[in-house]
Amino acid sequence: MTVAEPVVRPDAPGLASPEWGGFDPTRTRGRGWVDVRRSFLTAVRLGWQMEANWTDPFLFFVYSVAKPLASALILVVMLDVISGGGKPEYRAFVIVGSALWSFVLSGVSGLAWMILDDRERYRMLKYVYVSPSDFLAVIFGRGVARIGVGAMGAAITLAVGVVFLGVPFDVGRIDWPLLIIVMALGVTSILAIGLLLAAICMQTRQESWSYPEAAAGALFLVSGVVFPLAVLPAPVQAIGFITPLTWWIEGIRRALFPGGVSAVGGPGSLFGQLTGAVSPDPLLIVVVLLATGAVATLGALAVFRASDRRAKDRGLFDQTTGS
Amino acid sequence: MSTLRADGRRTAELAGRNAFVYRPTASPQAAAVWTTRQVAMTNLRTVIGRAYPRVTGLFREKSWVFFEILLPFLSTSAFVFVYRALQAPPQYVGFVVLGGAMTAFWLNVIWMMAQQLWWEKSQGNLELYFAAPMHIMAVLFGMAFGGFVMSSTRALAVLVIASTIYGVSFAVDQWALLVGVFLLTLAALYGLGMMLASLFLMWGREAWHLTQLLVEPVYFVSGLNFPIARLGVLGSVAISILPLAVGLDAMRQLAFAGAAYPIGTPPPAIEAAILVAMVVVFVLLSRWTLAVLERMARAEGRLSVRWQ
Numbered sequence: 001m002t003v004a005e006p007v008v009r010p011d012a013p014g015l016a017s018p019e020w021g022g023f024d025p026t027r028t029r030g031r032g033w034v035d036v037r038r039s040f041l042t043a044v045r046l047g048w049q050m051e052a053n054w055t056d057p058f059l060f061f062v063y064s065v066a067k068p069l070a071s072a073l074i075l076v077v078m079l080d081v082i083s084g085g086g087k088p089e090y091r092a093f094v095i096v097g098s099a100l101w102s103f104v105l106s107g108v109s110g111l112a113w114m115i116l117d118d119r120e121r122y123r124m125l126k127y128v129y130v131s132p133s134d135f136l137a138v139i140f141g142r143g144v145a146r147i148g149v150g151a152m153g154a155a156i157t158l159a160v161g162v163v164f165l166g167v168p169f170d171v172g173r174i175d176w177p178l179l180i181i182v183m184a185l186g187v188t189s190i191l192a193i194g195l196l197l198a199a200i201c202m203q204t205r206q207e208s209w210s211y212p213e214a215a216a217g218a219l220f221l222v223s224g225v226v227f228p229l230a231v232l233p234a235p236v237q238a239i240g241f242i243t244p245l246t247w248w249i250e251g252i253r254r255a256l257f258p259g260g261v262s263a264v265g266g267p268g269s270l271f272g273q274l275t276g277a278v279s280p281d282p283l284l285i286v287v288v289l290l291a292t293g294a295v296a297t298l299g300a301l302a303v304f305r306a307s308d309r310r311a312k313d314r315g316l317f318d319q320t321t322g323s
Numbered sequence: 324m325s326t327l328r329a330d331g332r333r334t335a336e337l338a339g340r341n342a343f344v345y346r347p348t349a350s351p352q353a354a355a356v357w358t359t360r361q362v363a364m365t366n367l368r369t370v371i372g373r374a375y376p377r378v379t380g381l382f383r384e385k386s387w388v389f390f391e392i393l394l395p396f397l398s399t400s401a402f403v404f405v406y407r408a409l410q411a412p413p414q415y416v417g418f419v420v421l422g423g424a425m426t427a428f429w430l431n432v433i434w435m436m437a438q439q440l441w442w443e444k445s446q447g448n449l450e451l452y453f454a455a456p457m458h459i460m461a462v463l464f465g466m467a468f469g470g471f472v473m474s475s476t477r478a479l480a481v482l483v484i485a486s487t488i489y490g491v492s493f494a495v496d497q498w499a500l501l502v503g504v505f506l507l508t509l510a511a512l513y514g515l516g517m518m519l520a521s522l523f524l525m526w527g528r529e530a531w532h533l534t535q536l537l538v539e540p541v542y543f544v545s546g547l548n549f550p551i552a553r554l555g556v557l558g559s560v561a562i563s564i565l566p567l568a569v570g571l572d573a574m575r576q577l578a579f580a581g582a583a584y585p586i587g588t589p590p591p592a593i594e595a596a597i598l599v600a601m602v603v604v605f606v607l608l609s610r611w612t613l614a615v616l617e618r619m620a621r622a623e624g625r626l627s628v629r630w631q
Binding site: 087 | 380384386390391393394395397398400401402404405406407408409410411415430434445446527528529531532533535536538539540542543547548549550553554
């Protein structure tokens, strides 16, 4: 004898079984962006707590600023050893570059470390993954705190450069529209690269903690961060041109220090040979940043999806390693 | 009296060869009394056992070749190009290459030595280490040896590849002293790592952040990419407390003999003596701090507390 399936009553109170009378498919669909937003904000809050609640605010500030400041000081001393302080424009160039790079490092490592933190340290990744939260929203949310810390480090490094290291800076000369557009596009690109690293770290082992910094170190070479690309061989300069970070840093430099040293152009640069221009104009910077950023973002999403599938297939979400 | 085992060999015969073989004893108390050889062999086995995953891991997952050799090489290259952009004398490129190679050991010391015991605690392994019949210093030595092997491959690769590509020419007059300084630097670095491992265990979650704090700021005060004499008093302080600073400066003086750059630091022989003192101090301090922290942790029941 077959039993007739229960009919969903119009007045059934959701999932309040047993009176509800059947399956309510709307409950499984969730509330779309409302749920994504809630997952994201919860992840942001959690990430911030994990980043900051281990100490008092002063010590946290010191820890956050010491790293980017030391990076800038290494370059300043290198510059001074050789030029004896004779190249002030180059000092601004390296300080801005290294300050912005701390932002890149935090963005790239924030997302990748979220995977490693939750899988290797707290062993929560599989639970997070199977929860109703959107996994990407959680990853981005957890990365926000680290990006915030990186942004603070970058700002402090710039401030130290202006106040103590003689970097010429005039607030009145800032190209605000360019700064805002380039910053928005650049942050998106940085997050895309972070997502790519997160996808890679899903597949690798515990020692992957250093991978984001290693990858960022490689990009450091080709992005014109602390030296003009013109000193690199032409093929390597070409690689630098397809990296959104090159155009982001160039755009920020152009917006904050109009007329300063260009990392992309300059005498003997591949850019100069190809375009005949001394340095890229703001419109070109925005267009190329938009194009390279879009490619990076789409590529990162594709790699992340593939990594996600492979991780599920091979049981990597609850894999812990040690050495 | 020996007995015949299923595989045809006699237990007494095996006991004579192997310190770990089961030996029949009259009581549990007698079984707990180990000979000096047994203690030594167990600790040696611990060293090998703890080094094993680090050495074997090199062959199990090949991605490290890309991430730990190629990418750090590119990172080192960035600083080479900074000097090239500034049209610096060629020996400065050599400084960067030497510094880039030595960063492999420093990163290994802070990430995989200093932080390791805290990490093991978070993973639930630490109480097993303390419960096992071995000296915890043997675990630290094993970690250090495994880490040394891991880092040496990376350091050697960066040194060879970068020197070849960027045409670094070394001028070494005192090979023996150079090798001696290098080994002393490593011994001091890993001694420092062993000491920090104990301290990080006490500092808990702060250790994680401290690890990150110990990268770029230490590179800066150690004069990783420039002559440390340029830092003046700060450089002198670094030379007296940081193995990376004193070791790099001594190796730089020995590997680029006669090169013109601001020295102003002690001669290599003196710096080698400083390294010897550091080795002794760090190893003794690590033993002491480990004993103190183990006692504290046992008393306060914190050996098995995770993620704090």
